[in-house]
Amino acid sequence: MILTTKQLTQAYGVMLQGLVSLDDNLRQGVLVYIESLMLEQGIKREKYLSLDDLNGHYPYVCMGSYMPIDFFNVDSPCSMAACNDQSFKPISLKLCTVIQNEHKPVHRWHTVGTFRCDDIVGAIDALLETLSNDGFFKQCVTCNTIRPAGYLGHDQVCNCCSDELLGVA
Secondary structure (H helix, E strand, O other): OOOOHHHHHHHHHHHHOOOEEEOOOOHHHHHHHHHHHHHHOOOOOOOOOOOHHHEOOOOOEEEEEOOOOOOOOOOOHHHHHHOOOOOOOOEEEEEEEEEEEOOEEEEEEEEEEEEOHHHHHHHHHHHHHHHOOOOOEEEOOOOOOEEEHHHEOOOOOEHHHHHHHHOOO
């Protein structure tokens, strides 16, 4: 899967805002992979991702693995042995969607996908595709902060900016 510059930039922005949590088995490898994509596409940025950026305390996207993933030796015989069982999919990607229900947000977690350990690139691509999907994350037209889509009104203004505009403190 090849993301456009706009999609990759949005996914990167969601990660920088701490809306993503990756477990210890994935965090470092995913960071290296994503930073290499940014370099490959020549996307300039003011801030680079850190391991802390991928460990959000209130995430809307979580990705984890039941086992350590060796990003640098995925094709080695040892890691292939753990992946021989077609039904064993230790990597899971989950998304929290938000729906406004009478001025109160309702959060629902959904499994986006599960992946075999030898399909780590597919799992990361699914993560990036999820983060760059305007149906899940959008930019507020007032503050330019990327928020879960359910926190934006029909005018594409987030709750924080909307309250400010209305004078609600």
